[in-house]
Amino acid sequence: MLNYIAHRLLIMIPTLLAISFIVFVIIQLPPGDYLETYVAELESQGENVDPQKIAFLREQYGFDRPFLEQYATWVFGMLQGDFGYSFEYSLPVSDVVGDRLWLTVLVSFATIIFTWIISFPIGVYSATHQYGWGDYSLTFLGFIGLATPNFLLALVLLYVANVYFGTSVGGLMDEQFIDAPWTWAKFVSVLEHLWIPVIVIGTSGTAGMIRRLRANLLDELQKQYVVTARAKGLPSFRLLVKYPLRMSLNPFISDIGSLLPQVISGAAIVSVVLNLPTTGPMLLDALRSQDMYLAGSFLMFLASLTVVGVLVSDLLLAVLDPRIRFQGGSR
Amino acid sequence: MTDASHDRLKHFVSDAPFDPYSVEALTAEQESYYMASQWRLMWWKLKKHRLAVICGVILLIFYLSILISEFLAPYNLHTRQTGFIYAPPQQVHLFHDGEFVGPFVYGFDYHLNMDNLRREYTPNPDQVQPIRFFCRGDEYKWWGAVPLDIHLACPAEGGTLFLLGTDRLGRDMLSRIIFGARVSLTVGLIGITISFILGIVLGGLAGYYGGWIDIVIQRVIETIRSFPELPLWMALSAALPVTWSPLLIYLGITLILGLIDWTGLARGVRAKLLSLREEDFCTAAVLMGARPRRVIFRHLMPSFMSHLIASATLSIPAMILGETALSFLGLGLRPPITSWGVLLNEAQNINVVAIYPWLMLPVVPVIIIVLAFNFFGDGLRDAADPYK
Numbered sequence: 001m002l003n004y005i006a007h008r009l010l011i012m013i014p015t016l017l018a019i020s021f022i023v024f025v026i027i028q029l030p031p032g033d034y035l036e037t038y039v040a041e042l043e044s045q046g047e048n049v050d051p052q053k054i055a056f057l058r059e060q061y062g063f064d065r066p067f068l069e070q071y072a073t074w075v076f077g078m079l080q081g082d083f084g085y086s087f088e089y090s091l092p093v094s095d096v097v098g099d100r101l102w103l104t105v106l107v108s109f110a111t112i113i114f115t116w117i118i119s120f121p122i123g124v125y126s127a128t129h130q131y132g133w134g135d136y137s138l139t140f141l142g143f144i145g146l147a148t149p150n151f152l153l154a155l156v157l158l159y160v161a162n163v164y165f166g167t168s169v170g171g172l173m174d175e176q177f178i179d180a181p182w183t184w185a186k187f188v189s190v191l192e193h194l195w196i197p198v199i200v201i202g203t204s205g206t207a208g209m210i211r212r213l214r215a216n217l218l219d220e221l222q223k224q225y226v227v228t229a230r231a232k233g234l235p236s237f238r239l240l241v242k243y244p245l246r247m248s249l250n251p252f253i254s255d256i257g258s259l260l261p262q263v264i265s266g267a268a269i270v271s272v273v274l275n276l277p278t279t280g281p282m283l284l285d286a287l288r289s290q291d292m293y294l295a296g297s298f299l300m301f302l303a304s305l306t307v308v309g310v311l312v313s314d315l316l317l318a319v320l321d322p323r324i325r326f327q328g329g330s331r
Numbered sequence: 332m333t334d335a336s337h338d339r340l341k342h343f344v345s346d347a348p349f350d351p352y353s354v355e356a357l358t359a360e361q362e363s364y365y366m367a368s369q370w371r372l373m374w375w376k377l378k379k380h381r382l383a384v385i386c387g388v389i390l391l392i393f394y395l396s397i398l399i400s401e402f403l404a405p406y407n408l409h410t411r412q413t414g415f416i417y418a419p420p421q422q423v424h425l426f427h428d429g430e431f432v433g434p435f436v437y438g439f440d441y442h443l444n445m446d447n448l449r450r451e452y453t454p455n456p457d458q459v460q461p462i463r464f465f466c467r468g469d470e471y472k473w474w475g476a477v478p479l480d481i482h483l484a485c486p487a488e489g490g491t492l493f494l495l496g497t498d499r500l501g502r503d504m505l506s507r508i509i510f511g512a513r514v515s516l517t518v519g520l521i522g523i524t525i526s527f528i529l530g531i532v533l534g535g536l537a538g539y540y541g542g543w544i545d546i547v548i549q550r551v552i553e554t555i556r557s558f559p560e561l562p563l564w565m566a567l568s569a570a571l572p573v574t575w576s577p578l579l580i581y582l583g584i585t586l587i588l589g590l591i592d593w594t595g596l597a598r599g600v601r602a603k604l605l606s607l608r609e610e611d612f613c614t615a616a617v618l619m620g621a622r623p624r625r626v627i628f629r630h631l632m633p634s635f636m637s638h639l640i641a642s643a644t645l646s647i648p649a650m651i652l653g654e655t656a657l658s659f660l661g662l663g664l665r666p667p668i669t670s671w672g673v674l675l676n677e678a679q680n681i682n683v684v685a686i687y688p689w690l691m692l693p694v695v696p697v698i699i700i701v702l703a704f705n706f707f708g709d710g711l712r713d714a715a716d717p718y719k
Contacts, residue, residue, distance in 0.1 A: 026566045149697065159684055261559040266561075303559070
């Protein structure tokens, strides 16, 4: 087991390095840099730009140095907790980001829990009542959930809440708590607002999970040992819970790897529509204004979140499933 | 013992012609079934999946409509009716004052509410404006080449026809949705072509050669997959230079969608190749001196092409949604190129949507198309293995 964990951790390092390199290439892609945009903006407003000041800033941020050197500075800075400087806000990135990262983690985590809680009973019901009307209608609902893009769902929900209930369902906390220090009341307020984004982001993942759980359980239910147990006269509930259900639980853990990127993707755009104080809206702004270090940190954070999530799911799976554990991580 | 031999019957040999396969003879019907090619079997199996067929027909209709968008739309893409800004959808009536008139709409009376400065349009029951069919309306160049002015339906002379309302510049929503299909539907097709080619080539290399090529490609796939798709799309499309022409941006976006999507297909190809290359027919081909390219394309590819096509069909909606999401955020396509996402961009502000809800209508075709692709792809996937 220790071997396996060590192996997985070692694999993670080159992956993260590769990700950081890709992120850096992407944020460097737009022609010009923030300073050029900034200067052009000032000049268009008829203001004078002191070339010396610009040159100073350029040197300060290392824009004149070669690409690889900039990259190395950035990565080493991140390792020491320095995520660079946000030009838009004139603050270090870590100050700008604030609670957003943790709220993103919270929303993603809550969404995955929601997905589990909803899909488990529905999946089991669908599989045990295959081709019944309940199965059919749930499958159909699942398909709709799968097909409706979540930002459109968010938009429709906003509209319905606005027109029929006269309230806004946007945001992640009551207004008086924004920028307020964390208190119990603020935490409760966040929990009260959390359910709408969680449902909106979670629908497609839930639909997928139900389908997989149903398929897995159906496969399992057709196996010989189930027939034997049934022939022996085991009560049907016991029969279901004893082995088939346990066997079909694997996707719950192993699917985090595919579920997490989906959830984070969904959260990014839904949070723009619902105006959540998470990474999504700020990432969008940063991308638009070429605030490269801010955008880069967000991208890096979202990708690392996925990598770590996949790692956790792999480790959990190894704990649950001895077949994986004893292979010592060789795949 | 020996005298019993003359009791034996004379050895009988029939002269009638004998067909050794007579027992296994097939009727014409059976023969056509057993001899049918794989693709024919798939077609039969797909036909049985009624929902998939219906969805296929819906998709076909949508895709055919982009050939004649100009004819189907009552107005041109950029025709502005400055007198009718944010006009609500006009209802089609058949009877006026109890008399049958045929399909017509009531003209609008415009009134600016001085309290909240809202534009209010009320149908005027005196203005009966019959809809004309196969009529001359806005002049257009069909696919930018053939000058025509015939439309499926046009407003009455001097009247208006806004079946789905108008936007903030007084442009007809229905016409814009019809034209938007052209961009939204083709984005997925071009994107999937790119990702299909990349997936087959890279997955094929990894699966057939194995070794270090496999390891490198597997690592690349893993790295790309650990990025959440949408933020990566956002970052890449934000990097497209502003100075590019709309057409270049369109190509850029499809390229971005395709460049990130291929990993799933490549994994599928690799897994299939790994199992197929151990099969006897593949060994036989290699022993007979076939080169890798021939083995891959002539012997291996046909055995899993159907699966590939099915899974490609299932990933088209993801691309359509991706483009819609990007354009909705304002990072994707930009006007004057019009896609459903670009149209939805106008619906971003909830305060505007609450007053003018018809701005959200482009949601409907998006959902229909995505659902149709999902059901159709599901049917295809079931049919992809007809020997089961």
